[in-house]
Every structure is written in structure tokens, then in C-alpha cells.
Amino acid sequence: MPQRNQLIASAALVxxxxxxxxxxxxxxxxLTTEVLIYALFALSLNVLIGFTGNVSFGHAAYFAIGGYTCAILLTTYRWPLAISLPAAVVLAGLVAAVVGYFCVRLTQIYFAMLTLAFAMLVWGVAFKWKEVTGGDDGFTGINLPAMLTNHVSYFYFTLAVVTVAIAALWVICHSAFGLTLVAVRENNVRTGFIGVDTRRMRWAAFTVAxxxxxxxxxxxxxxxxxxxxxxxFWxxxxxxxxxxxxxxMYSFVGPILGAATLHLLxxxxxxxxxxxxTVLGLILLVIVMVLPDGLIGLVSRVKARWGKT
Amino acid sequence: MKISAIIVAAGALGAGTAFAQQPVKIGGMYPLTGGGAVYGVPAMAGHQLAIEELNAKGGILGRKIESIERDDKLNPSAASSTMKELITKDKVDIVLGGLSSAVGLAMSEVSKQEKVVYIATIPKTIQMTTDKLHKYVFRTASNTDFEGDTMSLLAGRYKLSKLCNLQLDYAYGNDLEAGIVKTLGKNAPNAKIVLTLKPKLGATDFNPFIPQVMAAGCDGVLSGLWGPHFVSWVKQAKPLGFFDKIKWISGGEIASHEIAGELKGDFPDNVISNTYELWYHAQDPSHKEFQARLAKKLNTQETPQWALLGYVGVMYAAAAMEKAKSTEADKVSAALEGLTIKTPVGPLTIDPKSHQANMGQFWGPMVKKPDRAYRMMDPVEYIQPK
Amino acid sequence: MTLTMFTLNAFYGLALAMNMFIIASGLNLIFGVLRVINFAHGMFYMFGAYIIFTVTKTWGAPFLVGVLASAAGLAVIALAIERLLLKNLYDKEHLMQLLFTFAIVLLMSDAAKMIWGTDQYSVGYPPGLGGAINLGFVLLPQYQLFLCVVGPLIAIAMWLLVDRTRWGRIVRAATQDREMLSALGVNVPMVYAAVFTMGSALAGIGGALAAPRVALVPGMDATIINECFIIVIIGGLGNLWGSFLGALAFGFVVQFGTVLAPNWQDVLPYLLMLAVLIVRPWGLLGRPEAGR
Known part of the structure; x- marks a missing residue:
């Protein structure tokens, strides 16, 4: 059973x-802490791209909302992490729900450009709302709980949170909901005919992302x-x-691989x-020309070569 | 799994080699790609020149200097990661550089966490030496309070009465405005700001603002439009005769030869501005020698002003380490407080309380010269904060 | 707002719109036909500006020669990119082209640094266009007036080419159904190459024409690409007059918006796009596409 192998491999990696x-x-x-965070970020975007076929040009907005909210609650209001972190997730999700409501009425590039427009408004708010966000000087001096100030403890914290989050995303993507999303991506019209509210499914995916x-x-x-x-910023x-x-994008682990590769490069x-x-551009160019399915294509080719399934 | 193997290998690379007579490691970070490269590349050249000269004289504390240079990408988060890397992997003893306020503050934050000295050589944000000051951050650049003070002083000197205040709408512009307003009443009691306009950072189109300034009937503009902003403003305003009657008193180093030499005949009348360095003006023979060495390194007589800032930062780091007889951050930090060194433009002292060096600038009107294609500052006045 | 101010602002808005239209029309053409989201279009614009700098200032050629050199330079670069690399990607996953153009941006930004260094440059106004015309109640800068003439001329030329020639019919057909066109015996790859070349040359012309009124610095490519996409999208994808209308909306909203609500100037183009897309999800002159 391939799923069991995957589970064992993932556990071993953790x-x-x-x-x-x-x-x-x-x-x-x-460096690994950074990679883990980017991996989660990329994976969250892929809920939208890989599973609904909608490309967002504005995913940084939710990243920033989460980041600023957590930072401000911890530092300005001195809230404990146990509340600040969930609050950041909830607020990012809420804003995504509102923005998504408008965006999912559109498709393709129009969808992408509308996400960009909303994201730039979020950027504008972070820029101009200086009293709260620090404006373009940035919001520095974030107050962390004492137990997380050490780099090793922060690494374990990140590893734990990212592992749980990725597991949750895996469950979501392989649930009935996830499978329906794939159906929406593959054939929006037909999925609609069998009684699925495709717009609502995409809206839910947008919010999760x-x-x-x-x-x-x-x-x-x-x-x-x-x-x-x-x-x-865009x-x-x-x-x-x-x-x-x-x-x-059509694989669950692809974005993790992509995040690690691009960041390390x-x-x-x-x-x-x-x-x-120049170096980065040449490497990317080779990857695009040789591996049109992304790095995951290389993995599956190697697998096919060695006869594993 | 493959990835973690790479990481472990990379980490092992950083961990090795610990022997006697290690070099002193100086980290330098400037934007070397994209929009900030205009300033970062020449600043890095000055940084390198200082290290070459020190190494030729035997280095610091009798140890060679190893220079580790990185692109800060003009992005605060990337700069923060890169600075951590310099500290944890390359084990640098000190970090210098930065350009934008946000990158400067991000680097200052890392310096505070990691307890490594950071000398900000270009960022001017006043926060760095006020609210966000800590033990390990120092600044050798000028700051917006000095700049604003000098601009209001000039408004008084030119007997201006109706002023238009023109600032870019971001941290530097807002801070500079605060610096001007703070001292305007004292320095130019007869002057009044009648119109304040704030174009956005990175604007290329100033047509929405130019007619407003012309209609306001100001006899002077106090401007913080730097580099490309000023150039675009000039290109769009000059056809309307904008500069015929208005005195343009400006911070943002637009009197630098980088701009005068490029705009040539398009450079407008009535501009009074500042620059850190002028290749055609020397304070004393040692300044002239510095300019000659820089000219040799860059292969041009008309050297950019930003090199001086990179150069002075390294000089300060070296002097502090010599004084502390150590490269330890706490001792270097203590040595930097109140430290006076001789720089090409004269002696500088770091204020022990604010960690701010009294870096001055050259100020003056940009005038036509009969034998030159470009304008030059004349008379040149070196204004240093008290 | 006085009549003088209103006239002046309307005029400036128009001039900005025309400069932007020239750049965006190239993007619209490429996007409409090839369906490639060309991130590198802003970089093409920057190269156009740098090329006219070298040709007019370093070599001392006349302005018009500079504009043509920019167009030719970008045509050559684009043709090379398309024939050597991009043509292999049309049948592959659509979005990988985006990754491809991102790589091109990285490579070209470094190439610009190697060729032109990191200094900032400026290009002078062409002779006779550096002043202003006095209408009595208002002064109009000649160069902006010149842009107001060139923009519509390019629009009409493109309209004639796309709407009135056989080649144009093929191009329009390619936006609808590339397989069918190929089955009908049209050499579709050559159509694609021509469209990519022409669209990129327009970015070069746009950059050359923008050069006298702005500073030339590394990074000048960054915001222009978004603004072009906004213009193309609010006008309606693949629609020439849509882009023209989109550019006008962009020019006036940015000019008047910046005067009236300067606090919003950073996000004005995005607000415009937001408003248009919520009211008309397929742009001002676009049509809904079925089930793609």
C-alpha cells in the first residue's frame, strides 16, 4: 500500500x-527553519493552484496578515502565543474568506489579477497604517515567549507546527473535499452538473489556503x-x-520540494x-526546459526508471 | 532527505577551521542587484578599498582582514537571514552596510539578538539611534534630523518666506519633514510652509504635483526627492519653466556628481543641495589622496559619493578593534562609544549616548562652469552637526 | 479645481495613458495570442530605455534612430528567446511559461548590469520637443503632446494590421483555436514567433519613448509590468481597443486620483482594477470565455 510507505518515509524525515x-x-x-516555513507557505498556495487550478498572484497578503497579526498581538498587546498564533491564523482565514468571495466568481487570469489587487491593498494598509504596523520601517522587536528565543527551541517549535499543519493539509487534500476539488479543476462544468457547488468549493479552498x-x-x-x-508585496x-x-503543482510534495530548492538556491x-x-536564472531555465512538470517530474522519472511504483 | 543532507554538509563546511591567527572577518552588506544597486555597488567599492588599504598595512591587530560581502537584496527579511548567516556560518566579527531604513532596522534587530556590532553606513532613519537604539548598533551616516536642520538653516539664509514642502511618502520623507519642521521656526523665523505634497516612493510620474507647486506661488521648495525621483521631476518640470524663480533646497544628496554629471545641461538652475563627497573638492591633502586611490580602484576620476560611506564604516570598525585590542562585540561596542577617528572628510566622533557619528555633508548651490559640460557645487561648504 | 488645472491634469493623464498604452499593447498582443504571462515584459521596456540611451547619448544618433534601435533591439532579443527556448514550451503545462519568463527576468537584469553598470542615466528630449506650448491659460509640454499623437497612431496602425490584413486574421484566429488553425495549414509557430517579436518590440518602443521623461535606473522594470497587466485586464484580454480604453482609464485615474487623494496613490491602479473586475469580471470590452 503506497500510502503506508509515504507515511513511513514522512515520519522518518521528521x-x-x-x-x-x-x-x-x-x-x-x-536554514532548515526557514525552509520549513517556506515549505508550508508554498504548500498552502498549492491547495488553491494544484487542487482547483486557480492561480493566485496575491498569496503574500495572507502570509503578511498572519505575520503582522501574530507579531502585533505578541508585542503591542502582550498576548500569549497560545492565543496570538491561532488569532493570526483565524484573521488570515477570515480575510481570505472575504477576498475569496469576490475572487471565485472569476476564473483564470482575471481571478489571478483580482487576487493581486486585493493583496496590494493589504500591502497598502501595512504601509500606511504606521501607528500599528510600523509602516515601511517595519515592525521589529517582536516579543517572543522566553522558551522560544533559543534557535534550537524555535526550530523544534517550527518543526512541530509545520508537521502538524502539513499533516492537516494532507488530510484535507485527500478527503472527499480534496477529491471534489480535483474534480472541479479537471472539469468545472461537469462537476457542477453532478450537483457540486463548484464556486463554493473553490471558495472553501481559498479560505483554507x-x-x-x-x-x-x-x-x-x-x-x-x-x-x-x-x-x-507582489x-x-x-x-x-x-x-x-x-x-x-499536481503533487502534494512538489511545492515542498520547490520551496526548499528555490530558497536554498x-x-x-x-x-x-x-x-x-544569472546563476539562479540559468538553473531555473534548465529546470523549465528539461523538466516541464517541475522537480516532482524528475522524482517520478527516476522512480519509473528504477521500476518502483 | 536529500535536502537535509545538503544542509548538514553546508553546516559542516561552516563549522570547521579554527586555528590561531585567524583573520578578522568583516561582513559587508549592500544592495548589489535591482534598484538599490545604484548606491550599494559604489558603497561596496569604498568598503573594499578600505579593507585593501588596511590589509596592505598589516590588517587589524596584526591579523589579516577577510572581507565577506553579500547582496542585501534591498529586502529586510532576506537581509536579516543573510546577516544571521554571516554571523553563524562565516563567524564575522562585525557587520557593516545597509541602505534602506527597513533593511537597516532589520539588521539592527539581528545585531541586538546575536550580540554582534552593526555599523549602519547609509540608512538615515532616526529610529535607529532613538527608539530602537541598543548596545550594538552604530551609525556613521548622517541622519534626517541633521539634514532637516541644515535645510531650514538654508531657507533662512536665502531669506525665503513661502515654502513648499515636497517629500516622498515613506519613512525617510516623513522623518526628514519632521527634522525640518522641528527647526524651521528657529532657523528661518520668517518662513512658512504653505503647501506640503508627498509623491510616493518610486514614483516616475510627477505631473500630478508639478502644477500644484507652481500654482502655490512658493519662493522656495524644501525637497527630499532623491536620485531618480529628482531626475524625473526635473525632466517633467523643466519644460514649464519651473526652476526659473523657485529656489530648490534639497536633501537626498542630489548635488552628487552622479546626478550632475548625468543630467549635464538638463540640470536646473537654483538648486542648493548636499552630497557626502565631491571628487573635485578636497578638504585637505589626505582627502585628495583618498580620492586618487578611489579613482584608481574605480578607474574613473569622477568617483561616486557613496564610496566614502562604505570606506568610513570600515575605518571605524578597524579603529574600534584596535582601541579595544579585541574583536569581541562588547569591547568593540564600548570602544566605539565616543571614538574619534580621522576620515578623508575630517575628524568624526561617535556620540556615546546616541551612537551617531557627526558625519557632515557638503552643501552648496549647483552652478554652471564655463569649461564644464556639467554643473558643480560652488561655493562648497562642509556642514557638520555640532 | 480651476479650468487651467483641470485641463492640465486631463492632458497629463492622456499623455501617461498613451505612453502606457504603447507598452501594454505589446503585452496584450502576446498574452492574447500566446497565452503567455510574460513577466519579462517590464524588462523589455527597461532594455528599450537603455538602448535609446546608448544610441542617442553615447553614439550621438538622433532620437528617432534611437527609438527604431530600441524596437529593433527588442525584436532581436525576443525572436532569439522565442525561437531558441519559448517555442518548446507552448505544449507543456501552461504555468511553466511563467517560471520561464521569471528566469528571463533574472538573466536580463544581470545582463543589464553587466552592459550598463548600475549608474543612473538620463536621455534628453528630442530637439524641438523640450519646451512647452502656451495656450494662454495653460502651458502644455511639447513632449507629452508628442506622446498624445504617437499613441493613437500606434493604436490605429495595430488596428489596421490586426483587423484589415490577412496576417491579422490569422493572428485573431490563433487567439481562438490554435489546433484548428494548424489543421488549416497555417504555420502557427511562425505566427507565434512574429507576435512575440512584435509585442516585445512595442515594449522597446514604449521604453524608448518613456526615456526622456523619467530617470533610467536598475529596477525601473519592476512596477511597469503590473501596471501593464492591469491595463490589459481592465480593458479586456486580447482586445486592442480594450487596452486603449484601459490605458485611458489608468492614465486619468492615476493623474486625477493622485491630485485628489494623494494618500491612495500607491494603490490607485489596483483599486481601479478591483472596481472594474467586480463590476465587469471580463474587463471593459472583454467577453466571457466559455468553460476553459
């Missing part, structure tokens, strides 16, 4: 990651001890979209040359 701090490299722990994006944002803000308006939305496409190329855009 255990392996949990052992990482034993290697003693502070840098490796920090926003909520989990908000969770990723909250983790991100706490990790950096700061949120900045750049985190809500370039950030483009970045996470690129992660999903790079990994492969960006980090490592910057270490070796100030012409990192």
Missing part, C-alpha cells in the same frame, strides 16, 4: 530533521523577529508561486557571486 540540532551547526538549524498561509507568515515573523511591508507572491511551479548563489541572478 525524525531525521528532529535530530538535526545534534549536528551542532547553528547555521544548518536556522489563506489560513495556512497566515500560519506560515506568523512563524516567519517570529523567526525574523520582524515583519516588513516587503513581505506583503514580488513575495510571485516568489511563492515560483516555488510551487518549480516543485510541481537563492541563499547559496548569493554566497558565491554578486551575479547570483
Amino acid at each position: 525524525v531525521l530533521l528532529a535530530l538535526l540540532p545534534l549536528a551542532g551547526s547553528r547555521y544548518a538549524v536556522d 489563506g489560513s495556512f498561509g497566515g500560519l506560515a507568515g506568523a512563524l516567519f515573523g517570529m523567526y525574523h523577529r520582524g515583519m516588513y511591508i516587503e513581505n506583503a 514580488t513575495e507572491s510571485a516568489q511563492v508561486l515560483i516555488m510551487v511551479l518549480l516543485g510541481g 537563492q541563499v547559496f548563489t548569493n554566497q558565491y557571486t554578486t551575479y547570483w541572478p
Whole structure:
């Protein structure tokens, strides 16, 4: 049963990651924390892209709402993390529900552009609402619970939250709801005929994506001890979209792979040359030309080669 | 699994090599790609020049300097990650650089968490040395209070009465406005701001604002439009005769030769502004020598102003380490407080309370010269905060 | 707002609209026919501006030669990109093209840095267009007036080409059904190559024409791409006059909006798009597409 294999492999990966701090490299722990957060962010976007076929150009909005909400509640209002973090997720989800209500009436590029428009409004609010968000100076000095200020404990916290969130997303995507979403993606009209309210399904997916994006944002803000308006800007939305496409959008693990690859490439190329855009651009170009299904296509090709199923 | 293997390998790479006579490691971060590269690339050149010169003289504390340079990508979160990487993987002793306020504040936050000294060489946001000040952050750039003070002083000196206040609508513009308003009553009691306009950061189209300023009948504009904003304003306003009667008193270093040399004949009349450095003006022989060395490195006589800022930052780091006889952050931080060093533009002192150096700027009117295609500042006045 | 101010603002809005139309019309053409979301269009615009800088300022050629050089330069770059790389992606997953154009943006931004460095540049107004015309109650800058003439000329030329020629009929057919067109014996790949080249050349012309009134700096590509997409979308995808209308709406909303509500200037184009899409989900002149 393939599902059992997947489960074992995932559990093994989590255990392996949990052992990482034993290697003693502070840098490796920090970098992995970043990758985990981006993986969740990309995965949340893929609920929308991979499972409904709708591309969002504005996913950074929910990331930012989650990040700012958690940061502000922790710091300005001194709320405990146990309330701030869920509140961040709920608010991101609520905003996604409102925005989604308008967006799901549209499809294709019109859908994408409307998500972009809303996201830029969120950016505008973060920019201009200086008293609350710190404006373009950013919101720095986030107050973390003492037990999370250490990089190893924050890593474990992130690992735990991301693992649970990914498991939850897996369950959602493989539930009846998830399967219906795939049906909506494959044939919107026919799924409608069999009595599914396709618009409502897409709306639900939009809200789920926003909520989990908000969770990723909250983790991100706490990790950096700061949120900045750049985190809500459209370039950030483009970045996470690129992660999903790079990994492969019609697979559950694709976006995780894409997030890890793009983030690590960006980090490592910057270490070796100030012409990192050229190196990164060439690598991406090769991937696009050779692997039109994204990195996950490579995985399945290798699998096919070695005769595994 | 493959990914974690890479990470472990990368980590192991960072952990090794710990031996006697390790080099002093200086991290430098400026925007080297995208919109910020206009400033970041020359600043990094100055940073490199200082390190080359120090190494030629034997380094710091008798140890060679290893320079680790990174693109801050003009993105605060990316800069924060990169600075952490410099500290945890490359084990730098000090970090210098930054350009935008947000990146400066993000780097300051990392410096506070990781207890590593950060010297901000370009960011001007006043917050850094007031509300968000901490033990490990220092600034060798000017700041918006100094700049605003000088601008109101000039408004008084040119006997202006009706002023238009023109600032970009973001942190730097708002801070500069605050700096101007704070001192206007004292420095120019007869002047009054009759119109305040705030174009957005990154604006390329100033047509919505130009007619409003012309209609307001101001005899002077106090402007914070820097770099490309100023250039676009000039290109769009000049055909209307905008600069014929209005004095344009401006912060944002638009008197730098980077702008004068590029605009050439398009550079308007009646501009009085500032710059950190002028290649055709030397304070003393040592300043002239610095300019010659920089010219050699950059292969041009007309060197950009930003190099000086990168250069001074490194000089400060070196002087503090020598004074502390250590590269330990706490000792270097203590040494930086009140430290006076000699820079190409004269002696500078870091205020022990605010951690702000009294970096001055050259101010003056930009005038035509008979034998030059571009305008030059004349007379040049070096204004340093008290 | 006085009559003078109103006239001036309307005029500026129009000039901005025409400059934007020229750039966006290229994007509209590519998007409408190829269905490629070309992230690199803003970079093409920037290259157009840089090329005219080199041709007019460094080599001392006349302005018009510079504009043509920008168009030709971008045509060559685009043709190379399309023939060597992009043509292999049409049959693949649609969205991978987006990843492709992102890679092109990265490569071209570094190429620009290698060729032109990181200094900021400025291009002078062409002779005779650097002043203003006095209408008695208002001064109108000549160059902006020039843009108000060039924009409609390009629109009409494109309309004639797309609506009145055989080639145009093929292009329009390609937006509807590429397989059918191919079955009818039309060399669709060549149509695609031509469209991509022409659309990109328009970005080059737009960049060249924008160059005298703005500063040339790295990063000038960043916002223009979004603004172009907004214009194309609010006008209606693939519709030439839609883009023209979209550009006009953009120009006037940005100009008057910035004067009347300066606090909102950062998000004005997005507000405009929001309003249009909520009221007319397929843009001003677009038509709903069935079941795609």
C-alpha cells in the first residue's frame, strides 16, 4: 500500500530533521527553519493552484496578515502565543474568506489579477497604517515567549507546527473535499452538473489556503523577529508561486520540494557571486526546459526508471 | 532527505577551521542587484578599498582582514537571514552596510539578538539611534534630523518666506519633514510652509504635483526627492519653466556628481543641495589622496559619493578593534562609544549616548562652469552637526 | 479645481495613458495570442530605455534612430528567446511559461548590469520637443503632446494590421483555436514567433519613448509590468481597443486620483482594477470565455 510507505518515509524525515540540532551547526538549524516555513507557505498556495487550478498572484497578503497579526498581538498587546498564533491564523482565514468571495466568481487570469489587487491593498494598509504596523520601517522587536528565543527551541517549535499543519493539509487534500476539488479543476462544468457547488468549493479552498498561509507568515515573523511591508508585496507572491511551479503543482510534495530548492538556491548563489541572478536564472531555465512538470517530474522519472511504483 | 543532507554538509563546511591567527572577518552588506544597486555597488567599492588599504598595512591587530560581502537584496527579511548567516556560518566579527531604513532596522534587530556590532553606513532613519537604539548598533551616516536642520538653516539664509514642502511618502520623507519642521521656526523665523505634497516612493510620474507647486506661488521648495525621483521631476518640470524663480533646497544628496554629471545641461538652475563627497573638492591633502586611490580602484576620476560611506564604516570598525585590542562585540561596542577617528572628510566622533557619528555633508548651490559640460557645487561648504 | 488645472491634469493623464498604452499593447498582443504571462515584459521596456540611451547619448544618433534601435533591439532579443527556448514550451503545462519568463527576468537584469553598470542615466528630449506650448491659460509640454499623437497612431496602425490584413486574421484566429488553425495549414509557430517579436518590440518602443521623461535606473522594470497587466485586464484580454480604453482609464485615474487623494496613490491602479473586475469580471470590452 503506497500510502503506508509515504507515511513511513514522512515520519522518518521528521525524525531525521528532529535530530538535526545534534549536528551542532547553528547555521544548518536556522536554514532548515526557514525552509520549513517556506515549505508550508508554498504548500498552502498549492491547495488553491494544484487542487482547483486557480492561480493566485496575491498569496503574500495572507502570509503578511498572519505575520503582522501574530507579531502585533505578541508585542503591542502582550498576548500569549497560545492565543496570538491561532488569532493570526483565524484573521488570515477570515480575510481570505472575504477576498475569496469576490475572487471565485472569476476564473483564470482575471481571478489571478483580482487576487493581486486585493493583496496590494493589504500591502497598502501595512504601509500606511504606521501607528500599528510600523509602516515601511517595519515592525521589529517582536516579543517572543522566553522558551522560544533559543534557535534550537524555535526550530523544534517550527518543526512541530509545520508537521502538524502539513499533516492537516494532507488530510484535507485527500478527503472527499480534496477529491471534489480535483474534480472541479479537471472539469468545472461537469462537476457542477453532478450537483457540486463548484464556486463554493473553490471558495472553501481559498479560505483554507489563506489560513495556512497566515500560519506560515506568523512563524516567519517570529523567526525574523520582524515583519516588513516587503513581505506583503507582489514580488513575495510571485516568489511563492515560483516555488510551487518549480516543485510541481499536481503533487502534494512538489511545492515542498520547490520551496526548499528555490530558497536554498537563492541563499547559496548569493554566497558565491554578486551575479547570483544569472546563476539562479540559468538553473531555473534548465529546470523549465528539461523538466516541464517541475522537480516532482524528475522524482517520478527516476522512480519509473528504477521500476518502483 | 536529500535536502537535509545538503544542509548538514553546508553546516559542516561552516563549522570547521579554527586555528590561531585567524583573520578578522568583516561582513559587508549592500544592495548589489535591482534598484538599490545604484548606491550599494559604489558603497561596496569604498568598503573594499578600505579593507585593501588596511590589509596592505598589516590588517587589524596584526591579523589579516577577510572581507565577506553579500547582496542585501534591498529586502529586510532576506537581509536579516543573510546577516544571521554571516554571523553563524562565516563567524564575522562585525557587520557593516545597509541602505534602506527597513533593511537597516532589520539588521539592527539581528545585531541586538546575536550580540554582534552593526555599523549602519547609509540608512538615515532616526529610529535607529532613538527608539530602537541598543548596545550594538552604530551609525556613521548622517541622519534626517541633521539634514532637516541644515535645510531650514538654508531657507533662512536665502531669506525665503513661502515654502513648499515636497517629500516622498515613506519613512525617510516623513522623518526628514519632521527634522525640518522641528527647526524651521528657529532657523528661518520668517518662513512658512504653505503647501506640503508627498509623491510616493518610486514614483516616475510627477505631473500630478508639478502644477500644484507652481500654482502655490512658493519662493522656495524644501525637497527630499532623491536620485531618480529628482531626475524625473526635473525632466517633467523643466519644460514649464519651473526652476526659473523657485529656489530648490534639497536633501537626498542630489548635488552628487552622479546626478550632475548625468543630467549635464538638463540640470536646473537654483538648486542648493548636499552630497557626502565631491571628487573635485578636497578638504585637505589626505582627502585628495583618498580620492586618487578611489579613482584608481574605480578607474574613473569622477568617483561616486557613496564610496566614502562604505570606506568610513570600515575605518571605524578597524579603529574600534584596535582601541579595544579585541574583536569581541562588547569591547568593540564600548570602544566605539565616543571614538574619534580621522576620515578623508575630517575628524568624526561617535556620540556615546546616541551612537551617531557627526558625519557632515557638503552643501552648496549647483552652478554652471564655463569649461564644464556639467554643473558643480560652488561655493562648497562642509556642514557638520555640532 | 480651476479650468487651467483641470485641463492640465486631463492632458497629463492622456499623455501617461498613451505612453502606457504603447507598452501594454505589446503585452496584450502576446498574452492574447500566446497565452503567455510574460513577466519579462517590464524588462523589455527597461532594455528599450537603455538602448535609446546608448544610441542617442553615447553614439550621438538622433532620437528617432534611437527609438527604431530600441524596437529593433527588442525584436532581436525576443525572436532569439522565442525561437531558441519559448517555442518548446507552448505544449507543456501552461504555468511553466511563467517560471520561464521569471528566469528571463533574472538573466536580463544581470545582463543589464553587466552592459550598463548600475549608474543612473538620463536621455534628453528630442530637439524641438523640450519646451512647452502656451495656450494662454495653460502651458502644455511639447513632449507629452508628442506622446498624445504617437499613441493613437500606434493604436490605429495595430488596428489596421490586426483587423484589415490577412496576417491579422490569422493572428485573431490563433487567439481562438490554435489546433484548428494548424489543421488549416497555417504555420502557427511562425505566427507565434512574429507576435512575440512584435509585442516585445512595442515594449522597446514604449521604453524608448518613456526615456526622456523619467530617470533610467536598475529596477525601473519592476512596477511597469503590473501596471501593464492591469491595463490589459481592465480593458479586456486580447482586445486592442480594450487596452486603449484601459490605458485611458489608468492614465486619468492615476493623474486625477493622485491630485485628489494623494494618500491612495500607491494603490490607485489596483483599486481601479478591483472596481472594474467586480463590476465587469471580463474587463471593459472583454467577453466571457466559455468553460476553459
